[in-house]
Amino acid sequence: MAEPIKVTVTNPSTGEVLQKRILMNDYAVVCAGDRYVKSVQIMGSTHMIAIAKEKPNG
Numbered sequence: 001m002a003e004p005i006k007v008t009v010t011n012p013s014t015g016e017v018l019q020k021r022i023l024m025n026d027y028a029v030v031c032a033g034d035r036y037v038k039s040v041q042i043m044g045s046t047h048m049i050a051i052a053k054e055k056p057n058g
Contacts, residue, residue, distance in 0.1 A: 004024040010017050021028060029037060029049055038052035 002025055004022050007019075007021050007023060007028045007030075008017060009019045009030060027047075029051075031037060031051060034054040035051055036054060038050040040050075041048040
């Protein structure tokens with residue numbers, strides 16, 4: 001049996017904790033800066049997550 005894990009996201013400049021989650025048989029996707037989750041496809045127990053980079057305006 002897998003053990004749970006704790007995922008903590010902090011602001012590196014201030015040390016402020018932005019989010020905390022405990023995961024058990026799950027996953028976390030963290031995007032920062034100009035990256036974002038573009039699409040998610042779920043096929044049974046398979047999840048395909050596409051991460052994209054925002055294009056600059058102009």
